[in-house]
Amino acid sequence: MAKRSVIPYGPQHPVLPEPIHLDLVLEDEKVVEAIPSIGFIHRGLEKLTEKRDFNQMAYVAERICGICSFGHGYGYCETVEHIMGIEVPARANYLRTIWFELSRLHSHLLWAGLMADAFGFENLFYQCWRVREKVLDCIELTTGGRVIFSVNKVGGVIKDITPEMQKAILDTMDYVEKETKILKKTFMNDYSVQSRMKGVGVLTKEQAHALGCAGPFARASGIATDMRMRGYAAYGELDMEPIISNDGDCYGRCEVRIGEIFQSIDLIRQAIGKIPEGEIAAVVKGNPDGEYFMRIEQPRGEADYYVRGNGTPNLDRMRVRTPTFANLAGLCETLKGADYADIGILVVTIDPCISCTER
Amino acid sequence: MNATEGKNEIIPIAPAELPIRAMEMKNKGYRLSQACAAWLKKEKKLELSYSFVDDDTYDIFSLRISLEDAERDTEIASISEIFSYASFYENEMRELFGANIKYIGMDLQNKLYRIQEETPFVPKKEEA
Numbered sequence: 016m017a018k019r020s021v022i023p024y025g026p027q028h029p030v031l032p033e034p035i036h037l038d039l040v041l042e043d044e045k046v047v048e049a050i051p052s053i054g055f056i057h058r059g060l061e062k063l064t065e066k067r068d069f070n071q072m073a074y075v076a077e078r079i080c081g082i083c084s085f086g087h088g089y090g091y092c093e094t095v096e097h098i099m100g101i102e103v104p105a106r107a108n109y110l111r112t113i114w115f116e117l118s119r120l121h122s123h124l125l126w127a128g129l130m131a132d133a134f135g136f137e138n139l140f141y142q143c144w145r146v147r148e149k150v151l152d153c154i155e156l157t158t159g160g161r162v163i164f165s166v167n168k169v170g171g172v173i174k175d176i177t178p179e180m181q182k183a184i185l186d187t188m189d190y191v192e193k194e195t196k197i198l199k200k201t202f203m204n205d206y207s208v209q210s211r212m213k214g215v216g217v218l219t220k221e222q223a224h225a226l227g228c229a230g231p232f233a234r235a236s237g238i239a240t241d242m243r244m245r246g247y248a249a250y251g252e253l254d255m256e257p258i259i260s261n262d263g264d265c266y267g268r269c270e271v272r273i274g275e276i277f278q279s280i281d282l283i284r285q286a287i288g289k290i291p292e293g294e295i296a297a298v299v300k301g302n303p304d305g306e307y308f309m310r311i312e313q314p315r316g317e318a319d320y321y322v323r324g325n326g327t328p329n330l331d332r333m334r335v336r337t338p339t340f341a342n343l344a345g346l347c348e349t350l351k352g353a354d355y356a357d358i359g360i361l362v363v364t365i366d367p368c369i370s371c372t373e374r
Numbered sequence: 375m376n377a378t379e380g381k382n383e384i385i386p387i388a389p390a391e392l393p394i395r396a397m398e399m400k401n402k403g404y405r406l407s408q409a410c411a412a413w414l415k416k417e418k419k420l421e422l423s424y425s426f427v428d429d430d431t432y433d434i435f436s437l438r439i440s441l442e443d444a445e446r447d448t449e450i451a452s453i454s455e456i457f458s459y460a461s462f463y464e465n466e467m468r469e470l471f472g473a474n475i476k477y478i479g480m481d482l483q484n485k486l487y488r489i490q491e492e493t494p495f496v497p498k499k500e501e502a
Contacts, residue, residue: 050480057487062495224429227405227459240429245379308382308425308436310407319408319425325416332412336463341407344459373487 017042022355026055030133030359033369037362041355049350051343057373061333068328069095069303073168079335080371081162082125085118086313087335087371088167090320093247094309095169098324101297105249107171109290112249113184114154114166116279116286120191121150121162122314123272123279126366127198130269133363134211139201146194153187156180171296181287188280195280199273203266212265216349216361219263228345230316230338231275232365234259235267242312253285265364272366302328313338315366337371380432384423387437389448392424395437396453399426406453407434409463411471413496418443420496422450422473424460446496447474454479462486470495 020041026034036052063075076091077084089111096103128143151161157176158164166172176184202208218228223236233240234257241257243250258274260267303324310319316338323332342365349361387395399406404426412421422439441448452475454461461480467473469484472493484492 052482052485054485054487054489057489059489059494224403224405225458227407227457238429240432242432245432306384308384308423308434310427310432310434317407321408321410321412321423323412323414323421325414331414331416332410334408334410334412336408336410340462341459343462 017045019047024358028359031362032129033367035362035367035369037350037358039350039355039358044355046350046353046355046358049347051347053343053369053373055373056370060374061335064330064333066329069322069324069330070169070299070328072330072333074165076333076335077163077165077167079374080337080368082122083118083313083315083318083337083368083371084163085114085167086311086318088165089115089248090309090311090313090318090335091322091333092167092169093311094307094320094322095303095324097307097309098303098305098322099169099299099301101170101299103171103297104294105291106175106293107295107297108249109286110172110174110176110295111167112253112286113176113283113290114158114164114172115248116282117150117154117184119279119314120276120283121147121154122366123276124150124195126272126314126363127202127269127276130360130363131202133359134208136201136208139198139208142194142198146191146198149187149190153184156183168296170299171294173296175295176290181290184283185287188283192277192280195273195276202269202273209266211357211360212269213262215265215357216353216364217262217264218345218349220261222348223263223345226344226348227341228316229341230312230314230366231268231271232316232338232342232345235271236263237261240317242310242317245310247309247311249286249289250282252289253282255282265360268364302326303330315339315368315371316341335371335374337368337374339365339368339372342367343372380428380434382434384436384438387439389439389441389450392437392439393451393453393456396424396426396456399435399437400456402428404428404435406457406460406463409460409467411467411473411495413471420446420471420473422467424453424463446472446499450475452476452478469493472496 077088124147131139
């Protein structure tokens with residue numbers, strides 16, 4: 016047996032977008048075991064229910080993460096709306112769907128850039144983020160913000176998307192689609208890129224299920240689960256199927272996320288084509304009294320929201336289980352047997368969001 | 375699209391029932407989607423919820439353990455032998471809410487989060 020050594024990896028590391036620490040047990044350059052450690056950026060946001068009322072908590076929820084911001088705000092608001100029996104206007108549901116998919120687009124393009132950076136393809140990194148900027152421009156045009164844009168509130172949304180803005184979004188979607196087709200060729204067909212991703216960090220369908228994996232990470236192992244199929248917001252009125260791969264490796268995860276970029280473009284076009292006229296928010300009276308478990312599909316995967324109201328403006332509990340929290344066990348499994356040089360790629364491949372995870 | 379909302383049920387159980395009920399969920403092919411604790415201020419109760427999901431039907435079943443303030447120290451057996459990844463959730467419930475969860479597979483000894491205050495989400499015994 017080769018000599019074993021333990022290498023600390025992170026929390027600060029050039030390839031890590033956020034702080035996570037791994038104790039890697041190596042035999043020569045092969046990883047035998049990986050022990051994760053988080054907790055560097057726990058902010059106790061859920062505890063703020065003691066000081067902020069349930070309306071203000073929507074803004075706190077949005078600040079759980081800089082990338083999944085819209086989804087957290089939406090997930091929280093929808094959970095409270097279930098408890099309070101609020102019927103959100105149809106137009107608000109379509110607006111939420113459009114912004115949610117714009118968020119997914121910029122998140123996946125951000126991930127694609129980080130992935131390119133992780134395997135050392137700087138030019139591809141720049142190209143991905145150049146395209147992402149156009150998506151952020153759309154968000155800025157319609158909300159005034161670029162990443163955290165605070166348009167959700169309990170009962171609906173606070174801003175509308177005018178026909179001129181819809182036209183601008185559709186034009187941008189044409190651009191993003193054209194550019195992503197070019198990027199896709201490099202990610203999927205380039206020999207050097209393939210050599211870094213194919214067969215690396217394989218997680219079988221059975222392993223992904225047994226380890227409770229979620230989102231694109233699970234879909235890349237053949238699990239056809241996508242919370243949007245539950246039909247929340249306006250998804251029930253749009254055509255979509257979960258995008259899956261059966262490879263279970265880094266290449267498969269990349270394939271799923273790039274496929275989801277095109278899927279988001281399609282969903283935005285469908286939503287803009289079907290958006291009804293009408294109000295954008297319902298009147299909210301009283302305080303939430305009751306509880307509800309809600310699941311939505313964030314860009315990084317299934318996110319769980321739990322709210323417990325007690326009839327006062329301050330909730331007893333607001334809880335968010337993020338996709339990265341669910342994917343930590345799967346990540347550790349993919350690291351076993353990996354080459355030390357592939358660790359960076361494997362960590363990025365789950366699209367980790369540690370700020371979300373620790374809240 | 376044929377949207378499927380799925381069932382969303384909360385099932386009250388006794389603390390001692392947890393391992394067997396979790397095993398039943400495992401045998402049905404369900405996934406542990408999340409586990410969390412909540413402190414109810416008015417009722418002075420600690421609640422632990424373990425949510426299991428069916429990825430085909432999108433059903434979600436949450437097993438619910440309720441502990442009165444005086445029962446907060448009741449021993450809860452870990453389900454990490456059944457769902458290995460439950461360790462992360464169980465460490466969180468113990469560290470933030472003081473849930474007395476025993477035999478956690480990957481026991482982080484209250485070091486999941488680097489926080490100064492012990493069990494910050496529940497009042498200390500004398501304050502409760």
